[in-house]
Amino acid sequence: MRSPQVLRNGGGDNRSPTPGFHSTVAERKLRRFNSLILFFRLISFSFSFASFVFMLTDTRDSDSPHWYDFESFRFVLAANAIVAVYSVFEMGALVWEISRGVTIFPEVLQVWFDFGHDQVFAYLLLAASAAGTSTARTLRHADTCTDSIAFCVQSDIAISLAYAAFLFLGFTSLLSGFRVVCFIVSGSRFYL
Amino acid sequence: MRSPQVLRNGGGDNRSPTPGFHSTVAERKLRRFNSLILFFRLISFSFSFASFVFMLTDTRDSDSPHWYDFESFRFVLAANAIVAVYSVFEMGALVWEISRGVTIFPEVLQVWFDFGHDQVFAYLLLAASAAGTSTARTLRHADTCTDSIAFCVQSDIAISLAYAAFLFLGFTSLLSGFRVVCFIVSGSRFYL
Numbered sequence: 001m002r003s004p005q006v007l008r009n010g011g012g013d014n015r016s017p018t019p020g021f022h023s024t025v026a027e028r029k030l031r032r033f034n035s036l037i038l039f040f041r042l043i044s045f046s047f048s049f050a051s052f053v054f055m056l057t058d059t060r061d062s063d064s065p066h067w068y069d070f071e072s073f074r075f076v077l078a079a080n081a082i083v084a085v086y087s088v089f090e091m092g093a094l095v096w097e098i099s100r101g102v103t104i105f106p107e108v109l110q111v112w113f114d115f116g117h118d119q120v121f122a123y124l125l126l127a128a129s130a131a132g133t134s135t136a137r138t139l140r141h142a143d144t145c146t147d148s149i150a151f152c153v154q155s156d157i158a159i160s161l162a163y164a165a166f167l168f169l170g171f172t173s174l175l176s177g178f179r180v181v182c183f184i185v186s187g188s189r190f191y192l
Numbered sequence: 193m194r195s196p197q198v199l200r201n202g203g204g205d206n207r208s209p210t211p212g213f214h215s216t217v218a219e220r221k222l223r224r225f226n227s228l229i230l231f232f233r234l235i236s237f238s239f240s241f242a243s244f245v246f247m248l249t250d251t252r253d254s255d256s257p258h259w260y261d262f263e264s265f266r267f268v269l270a271a272n273a274i275v276a277v278y279s280v281f282e283m284g285a286l287v288w289e290i291s292r293g294v295t296i297f298p299e300v301l302q303v304w305f306d307f308g309h310d311q312v313f314a315y316l317l318l319a320a321s322a323a324g325t326s327t328a329r330t331l332r333h334a335d336t337c338t339d340s341i342a343f344c345v346q347s348d349i350a351i352s353l354a355y356a357a358f359l360f361l362g363f364t365s366l367l368s369g370f371r372v373v374c375f376i377v378s379g380s381r382f383y384l
Contacts, residue, residue, distance in 0.1 A: 123318055126315055126318055126322070127319070131322040133323060134263070135330065138326075138327065138330055181376055185376065
Protein backbone atom coordinates (compact mmCIF):
# COMPACT_ATOMS: atom_id res chain seq x y z
CA MET A 1 0.00 0.00 0.00
CA ARG A 2 1.22 3.47 -0.79
CA SER A 3 1.18 5.88 2.09
CA PRO A 4 2.63 9.24 1.13
CA GLN A 5 3.32 11.19 4.24
CA VAL A 6 3.59 14.71 2.82
CA LEU A 7 0.80 17.26 3.27
CA ARG A 8 -1.07 15.20 5.79
CA ASN A 9 -2.23 17.00 8.88
CA GLY A 10 -4.30 20.15 8.89
CA GLY A 11 -3.26 23.41 10.40
CA GLY A 12 0.36 23.75 9.28
CA ASP A 13 2.34 23.39 6.10
CA ASN A 14 4.37 20.26 6.82
CA ARG A 15 5.46 19.92 3.21
CA SER A 16 8.55 17.82 2.63
CA PRO A 17 11.48 20.03 1.53
CA THR A 18 12.36 17.69 -1.34
CA PRO A 19 9.22 15.87 -2.37
CA GLY A 20 9.96 12.84 -4.52
CA PHE A 21 8.37 11.85 -7.79
CA HIS A 22 5.92 9.49 -6.07
CA SER A 23 4.47 12.12 -3.75
CA THR A 24 4.27 14.65 -6.58
CA VAL A 25 2.19 12.23 -8.65
CA ALA A 26 -0.01 11.43 -5.65
CA GLU A 27 -0.40 15.12 -4.94
CA ARG A 28 -1.44 15.87 -8.51
CA LYS A 29 -3.94 13.01 -8.50
CA LEU A 30 -5.37 14.20 -5.19
CA ARG A 31 -5.71 17.74 -6.57
CA ARG A 32 -7.60 16.41 -9.59
CA PHE A 33 -9.86 14.32 -7.33
CA ASN A 34 -10.49 17.31 -5.05
CA SER A 35 -11.32 19.45 -8.10
CA LEU A 36 -13.94 16.88 -9.08
CA ILE A 37 -15.47 17.05 -5.58
CA LEU A 38 -15.37 20.86 -5.81
CA PHE A 39 -17.24 20.71 -9.12
CA PHE A 40 -19.98 18.50 -7.62
CA ARG A 41 -20.23 20.72 -4.55
CA LEU A 42 -20.59 23.78 -6.78
CA ILE A 43 -23.47 22.18 -8.68
CA SER A 44 -25.08 21.00 -5.43
CA PHE A 45 -24.74 24.53 -4.00
CA SER A 46 -26.20 26.10 -7.16
CA PHE A 47 -29.26 23.87 -7.07
CA SER A 48 -29.88 24.23 -3.33
CA PHE A 49 -29.42 28.01 -3.44
CA ALA A 50 -31.72 28.29 -6.47
CA SER A 51 -34.30 26.12 -4.69
CA PHE A 52 -34.02 28.33 -1.58
CA VAL A 53 -34.55 31.50 -3.64
CA PHE A 54 -37.45 30.03 -5.62
CA MET A 55 -39.18 28.95 -2.42
CA LEU A 56 -38.48 32.20 -0.58
CA THR A 57 -39.94 34.32 -3.38
CA ASP A 58 -42.97 32.06 -3.78
CA THR A 59 -45.35 34.66 -2.41
CA ARG A 60 -47.44 37.22 -4.28
CA ASP A 61 -50.37 39.32 -3.07
CA SER A 62 -52.09 38.74 0.23
CA ASP A 63 -54.96 36.77 -1.35
CA SER A 64 -52.80 33.97 -2.76
CA PRO A 65 -51.11 31.43 -0.47
CA HIS A 66 -47.53 31.90 0.78
CA TRP A 67 -44.76 29.36 1.20
CA TYR A 68 -44.68 29.93 4.97
CA ASP A 69 -48.30 28.79 5.25
CA PHE A 70 -47.15 25.20 4.67
CA GLU A 71 -44.90 23.30 7.05
CA SER A 72 -43.32 21.19 4.29
CA PHE A 73 -42.38 24.23 2.24
CA ARG A 74 -40.76 25.77 5.31
CA PHE A 75 -38.85 22.49 5.70
CA VAL A 76 -37.73 22.63 2.04
CA LEU A 77 -36.54 26.21 2.50
CA ALA A 78 -34.65 25.43 5.72
CA ALA A 79 -33.02 22.26 4.37
CA ASN A 80 -31.85 24.06 1.23
CA ALA A 81 -30.50 26.96 3.26
CA ILE A 82 -28.53 24.55 5.47
CA VAL A 83 -27.14 22.66 2.48
CA ALA A 84 -26.23 25.89 0.67
CA VAL A 85 -24.35 27.24 3.71
CA TYR A 86 -22.64 23.86 4.25
CA SER A 87 -21.65 23.72 0.56
CA VAL A 88 -20.09 27.19 0.74
CA PHE A 89 -18.09 26.14 3.81
CA GLU A 90 -16.99 22.89 2.15
CA MET A 91 -16.03 24.68 -1.07
CA GLY A 92 -13.92 27.11 0.95
CA ALA A 93 -12.26 24.18 2.74
CA LEU A 94 -11.58 22.46 -0.60
CA VAL A 95 -10.14 25.57 -2.23
CA TRP A 96 -7.90 25.94 0.84
CA GLU A 97 -6.85 22.29 0.54
CA ILE A 98 -6.19 22.49 -3.20
CA SER A 99 -4.22 25.72 -2.97
CA ARG A 100 -2.25 25.02 0.21
CA GLY A 101 -2.11 21.22 0.12
CA VAL A 102 -3.32 20.83 3.72
CA THR A 103 -6.74 20.26 5.23
CA ILE A 104 -8.33 22.81 7.58
CA PHE A 105 -9.08 20.25 10.29
CA PRO A 106 -6.68 17.38 11.08
CA GLU A 107 -6.91 14.88 8.24
CA VAL A 108 -8.79 12.10 10.08
CA LEU A 109 -11.37 14.60 11.33
CA GLN A 110 -11.72 16.23 7.92
CA VAL A 111 -12.47 13.06 5.94
CA TRP A 112 -15.02 11.81 8.51
CA PHE A 113 -16.56 15.29 8.92
CA ASP A 114 -17.09 15.59 5.16
CA PHE A 115 -18.52 12.11 4.73
CA GLY A 116 -20.75 12.25 7.82
CA HIS A 117 -22.23 15.64 6.94
CA ASP A 118 -22.70 14.72 3.29
CA GLN A 119 -24.68 11.65 4.34
CA VAL A 120 -26.82 13.43 6.93
CA PHE A 121 -27.55 16.45 4.72
CA ALA A 122 -28.37 14.23 1.75
CA TYR A 123 -30.95 12.45 3.96
CA LEU A 124 -32.23 15.82 5.20
CA LEU A 125 -32.64 17.19 1.69
CA LEU A 126 -34.40 14.05 0.48
CA ALA A 127 -36.80 14.10 3.45
CA ALA A 128 -37.59 17.79 2.80
CA SER A 129 -38.11 17.20 -0.91
CA ALA A 130 -40.38 14.20 -0.30
CA ALA A 131 -42.43 16.12 2.28
CA GLY A 132 -42.64 19.09 -0.11
CA THR A 133 -43.76 16.82 -2.97
CA SER A 134 -46.49 15.37 -0.79
CA THR A 135 -47.82 18.83 0.09
CA ALA A 136 -47.53 20.04 -3.51
CA ARG A 137 -49.58 17.08 -4.73
CA THR A 138 -52.19 17.63 -2.01
CA LEU A 139 -52.52 21.28 -3.10
CA ARG A 140 -52.90 20.18 -6.70
CA HIS A 141 -55.79 17.90 -5.73
CA ALA A 142 -57.37 20.70 -3.71
CA ASP A 143 -58.50 23.88 -5.45
CA THR A 144 -55.45 25.89 -4.38
CA CYS A 145 -53.65 25.33 -7.66
CA THR A 146 -56.66 26.27 -9.75
CA ASP A 147 -56.82 29.66 -8.06
CA SER A 148 -53.05 30.31 -7.78
CA ILE A 149 -51.37 28.40 -10.58
CA ALA A 150 -48.18 30.50 -10.40
CA PHE A 151 -47.71 29.68 -6.73
CA CYS A 152 -47.93 25.93 -7.41
CA VAL A 153 -45.64 26.03 -10.44
CA GLN A 154 -43.01 27.97 -8.52
CA SER A 155 -43.13 25.60 -5.54
CA ASP A 156 -42.86 22.65 -7.95
CA ILE A 157 -39.74 24.20 -9.46
CA ALA A 158 -38.24 24.80 -6.00
CA ILE A 159 -38.86 21.16 -5.03
CA SER A 160 -37.41 19.85 -8.31
CA LEU A 161 -34.29 21.92 -7.72
CA ALA A 162 -34.06 20.47 -4.21
CA TYR A 163 -34.14 16.94 -5.69
CA ALA A 164 -31.35 17.92 -8.09
CA ALA A 165 -29.30 19.28 -5.17
CA PHE A 166 -29.90 16.01 -3.29
CA LEU A 167 -28.70 14.02 -6.30
CA PHE A 168 -25.41 15.90 -6.55
CA LEU A 169 -24.93 15.87 -2.79
CA GLY A 170 -25.41 12.08 -3.01
CA PHE A 171 -22.68 11.88 -5.66
CA THR A 172 -20.43 14.04 -3.50
CA SER A 173 -21.11 11.78 -0.54
CA LEU A 174 -19.88 8.80 -2.61
CA LEU A 175 -16.66 10.68 -3.43
CA SER A 176 -16.10 11.76 0.18
CA GLY A 177 -16.88 8.15 1.20
CA PHE A 178 -14.06 7.12 -1.13
CA ARG A 179 -11.74 9.53 0.68
CA VAL A 180 -12.68 7.81 3.96
CA VAL A 181 -11.87 4.44 2.38
CA CYS A 182 -8.51 5.84 1.23
CA PHE A 183 -7.85 7.02 4.75
CA ILE A 184 -8.70 3.62 6.23
CA VAL A 185 -6.56 1.86 3.61
CA SER A 186 -3.42 3.95 3.78
CA GLY A 187 -3.80 6.23 6.80
CA SER A 188 -3.86 9.18 4.41
CA ARG A 189 -6.30 10.73 1.96
CA PHE A 190 -3.74 10.10 -0.82
CA TYR A 191 -4.56 6.53 -1.84
CA LEU A 192 -5.50 6.93 -5.47
CA MET B 193 -2.73 -6.66 4.83
CA ARG B 194 -4.34 -9.94 5.61
CA SER B 195 -6.08 -11.61 2.75
CA PRO B 196 -7.45 -14.99 3.76
CA GLN B 197 -8.34 -16.92 0.68
CA VAL B 198 -10.66 -19.55 2.18
CA LEU B 199 -14.44 -19.37 1.74
CA ARG B 200 -14.28 -16.57 -0.76
CA ASN B 201 -16.35 -16.99 -3.87
CA GLY B 202 -20.05 -17.67 -3.89
CA GLY B 203 -21.65 -20.72 -5.42
CA GLY B 204 -19.38 -23.51 -4.27
CA ASP B 205 -17.69 -24.70 -1.10
CA ASN B 206 -14.06 -23.98 -1.88
CA ARG B 207 -13.02 -24.52 1.75
CA SER B 208 -9.35 -25.20 2.32
CA PRO B 209 -8.85 -28.84 3.45
CA THR B 210 -6.55 -27.79 6.32
CA PRO B 211 -7.46 -24.28 7.35
CA GLY B 212 -4.78 -22.66 9.49
CA PHE B 213 -5.19 -20.84 12.77
CA HIS B 214 -5.24 -17.42 11.04
CA SER B 215 -8.14 -18.25 8.74
CA THR B 216 -10.08 -19.88 11.58
CA VAL B 217 -9.83 -16.70 13.63
CA ALA B 218 -10.80 -14.57 10.63
CA GLU B 219 -13.69 -16.92 9.93
CA ARG B 220 -14.94 -16.69 13.51
CA LYS B 221 -14.70 -12.89 13.45
CA LEU B 222 -16.53 -12.73 10.15
CA ARG B 223 -19.28 -14.97 11.54
CA ARG B 224 -19.69 -12.69 14.55
CA PHE B 225 -19.81 -9.62 12.28
CA ASN B 226 -22.37 -11.30 10.02
CA SER B 227 -24.46 -12.21 13.07
CA LEU B 228 -24.50 -8.53 14.02
CA ILE B 229 -25.69 -7.58 10.52
CA LEU B 230 -28.32 -10.35 10.76
CA PHE B 231 -29.53 -8.90 14.06
CA PHE B 232 -29.91 -5.41 12.54
CA ARG B 233 -31.65 -6.82 9.48
CA LEU B 234 -34.07 -8.72 11.71
CA ILE B 235 -34.98 -5.53 13.59
CA SER B 236 -35.28 -3.58 10.34
CA PHE B 237 -37.53 -6.31 8.92
CA SER B 238 -39.68 -6.37 12.07
CA PHE B 239 -40.27 -2.63 11.97
CA SER B 240 -40.95 -2.46 8.23
CA PHE B 241 -43.30 -5.45 8.34
CA ALA B 242 -45.13 -4.02 11.37
CA SER B 243 -45.41 -0.66 9.58
CA PHE B 244 -46.77 -2.43 6.47
CA VAL B 245 -49.39 -4.29 8.54
CA PHE B 246 -50.40 -1.18 10.49
CA MET B 247 -50.87 0.79 7.29
CA LEU B 248 -52.67 -2.02 5.46
CA THR B 249 -55.20 -2.48 8.25
CA ASP B 250 -55.75 1.28 8.64
CA THR B 251 -59.27 1.12 7.28
CA ARG B 252 -62.56 0.80 9.12
CA ASP B 253 -66.11 1.38 7.92
CA SER B 254 -66.90 3.00 4.60
CA ASP B 255 -67.53 6.42 6.17
CA SER B 256 -64.03 6.87 7.59
CA PRO B 257 -61.03 7.48 5.30
CA HIS B 258 -58.85 4.60 4.05
CA TRP B 259 -55.09 4.44 3.64
CA TYR B 260 -55.43 3.98 -0.11
CA ASP B 261 -57.18 7.34 -0.41
CA PHE B 262 -53.84 9.06 0.16
CA GLU B 263 -50.89 8.80 -2.22
CA SER B 264 -48.30 9.19 0.54
CA PHE B 265 -49.79 6.38 2.60
CA ARG B 266 -49.72 4.12 -0.46
CA PHE B 267 -46.05 5.08 -0.85
CA VAL B 268 -45.36 4.23 2.82
CA LEU B 269 -47.05 0.84 2.37
CA ALA B 270 -45.16 0.04 -0.85
CA ALA B 271 -41.77 1.14 0.52
CA ASN B 272 -42.22 -0.94 3.66
CA ALA B 273 -43.32 -3.97 1.63
CA ILE B 274 -40.23 -3.67 -0.58
CA VAL B 275 -37.90 -3.30 2.41
CA ALA B 276 -39.55 -6.23 4.24
CA VAL B 277 -39.16 -8.53 1.21
CA TYR B 278 -35.58 -7.35 0.66
CA SER B 279 -34.79 -7.94 4.36
CA VAL B 280 -36.13 -11.49 4.18
CA PHE B 281 -33.97 -12.18 1.13
CA GLU B 282 -30.90 -10.66 2.78
CA MET B 283 -31.49 -12.59 6.02
CA GLY B 284 -31.71 -15.80 4.00
CA ALA B 285 -28.47 -14.92 2.21
CA LEU B 286 -26.78 -14.17 5.54
CA VAL B 287 -27.97 -17.38 7.19
CA TRP B 288 -26.63 -19.26 4.15
CA GLU B 289 -23.31 -17.41 4.43
CA ILE B 290 -23.00 -18.00 8.17
CA SER B 291 -23.91 -21.70 7.97
CA ARG B 292 -22.00 -22.61 4.78
CA GLY B 293 -19.23 -20.01 4.87
CA VAL B 294 -19.80 -18.89 1.27
CA THR B 295 -21.80 -16.07 -0.26
CA ILE B 296 -24.72 -16.75 -2.62
CA PHE B 297 -23.41 -14.43 -5.33
CA PRO B 298 -19.69 -14.10 -6.11
CA GLU B 299 -18.11 -12.17 -3.28
CA VAL B 300 -17.45 -8.90 -5.14
CA LEU B 301 -21.04 -8.81 -6.39
CA GLN B 302 -22.44 -9.72 -2.98
CA VAL B 303 -20.75 -6.92 -1.01
CA TRP B 304 -21.65 -4.25 -3.59
CA PHE B 305 -25.20 -5.63 -3.99
CA ASP B 306 -25.80 -5.45 -0.23
CA PHE B 307 -24.35 -1.97 0.19
CA GLY B 308 -26.01 -0.50 -2.92
CA HIS B 309 -29.45 -1.85 -2.03
CA ASP B 310 -29.13 -0.85 1.62
CA GLN B 311 -28.38 2.72 0.55
CA VAL B 312 -31.13 2.96 -2.04
CA PHE B 313 -33.79 1.36 0.17
CA ALA B 314 -32.81 3.54 3.13
CA TYR B 315 -33.37 6.60 0.91
CA LEU B 316 -36.64 5.12 -0.33
CA LEU B 317 -37.91 4.46 3.19
CA LEU B 318 -36.96 7.92 4.38
CA ALA B 319 -38.67 9.56 1.40
CA ALA B 320 -41.83 7.53 2.06
CA SER B 321 -41.80 8.33 5.77
CA ALA B 322 -41.27 12.05 5.14
CA ALA B 323 -44.07 12.14 2.56
CA GLY B 324 -46.33 10.19 4.96
CA THR B 325 -45.52 12.59 7.80
CA SER B 326 -46.42 15.55 5.62
CA THR B 327 -49.81 14.05 4.74
CA ALA B 328 -50.47 12.98 8.33
CA ARG B 329 -49.83 16.54 9.54
CA THR B 330 -52.05 17.98 6.82
CA LEU B 331 -54.86 15.64 7.89
CA ARG B 332 -54.37 16.71 11.48
CA HIS B 333 -54.82 20.37 10.52
CA ALA B 334 -57.89 19.49 8.50
CA ASP B 335 -60.94 18.05 10.23
CA THR B 336 -60.20 14.47 9.17
CA CYS B 337 -58.55 13.60 12.46
CA THR B 338 -61.33 15.08 14.54
CA ASP B 339 -63.83 12.78 12.85
CA SER B 340 -61.63 9.66 12.61
CA ILE B 341 -59.10 9.84 15.40
CA ALA B 342 -58.34 6.09 15.25
CA PHE B 343 -57.41 6.34 11.57
CA CYS B 344 -54.93 9.13 12.24
CA VAL B 345 -53.38 7.45 15.28
CA GLN B 346 -52.88 4.21 13.38
CA SER B 347 -51.29 5.96 10.39
CA ASP B 348 -49.02 7.87 12.79
CA ILE B 349 -47.90 4.56 14.32
CA ALA B 350 -47.26 3.07 10.87
CA ILE B 351 -45.13 6.08 9.90
CA SER B 352 -43.17 6.00 13.17
CA LEU B 353 -42.43 2.31 12.60
CA ALA B 354 -41.24 3.16 9.08
CA TYR B 355 -38.82 5.72 10.56
CA ALA B 356 -37.53 3.06 12.96
CA ALA B 357 -37.05 0.63 10.06
CA PHE B 358 -35.15 3.36 8.17
CA LEU B 359 -32.90 3.93 11.19
CA PHE B 360 -31.91 0.28 11.45
CA LEU B 361 -31.53 -0.05 7.68
CA GLY B 362 -29.20 2.95 7.89
CA PHE B 363 -27.12 1.18 10.56
CA THR B 364 -27.06 -1.96 8.40
CA SER B 365 -25.94 0.13 5.44
CA LEU B 366 -22.96 1.36 7.50
CA LEU B 367 -22.02 -2.24 8.33
CA SER B 368 -22.37 -3.42 4.74
CA GLY B 369 -20.38 -0.34 3.71
CA PHE B 370 -17.66 -1.58 6.06
CA ARG B 371 -17.73 -4.94 4.24
CA VAL B 372 -17.17 -3.07 0.96
CA VAL B 373 -14.21 -1.27 2.53
CA CYS B 374 -12.84 -4.62 3.70
CA PHE B 375 -13.20 -5.94 0.19
CA ILE B 376 -11.40 -2.94 -1.31
CA VAL B 377 -8.65 -3.21 1.31
CA SER B 378 -7.91 -6.92 1.16
CA GLY B 379 -9.78 -8.29 -1.85
CA SER B 380 -11.90 -10.32 0.55
CA ARG B 381 -14.74 -9.65 2.99
CA PHE B 382 -12.49 -11.03 5.77
CA TYR B 383 -10.54 -7.93 6.78
CA LEU B 384 -11.53 -7.50 10.41
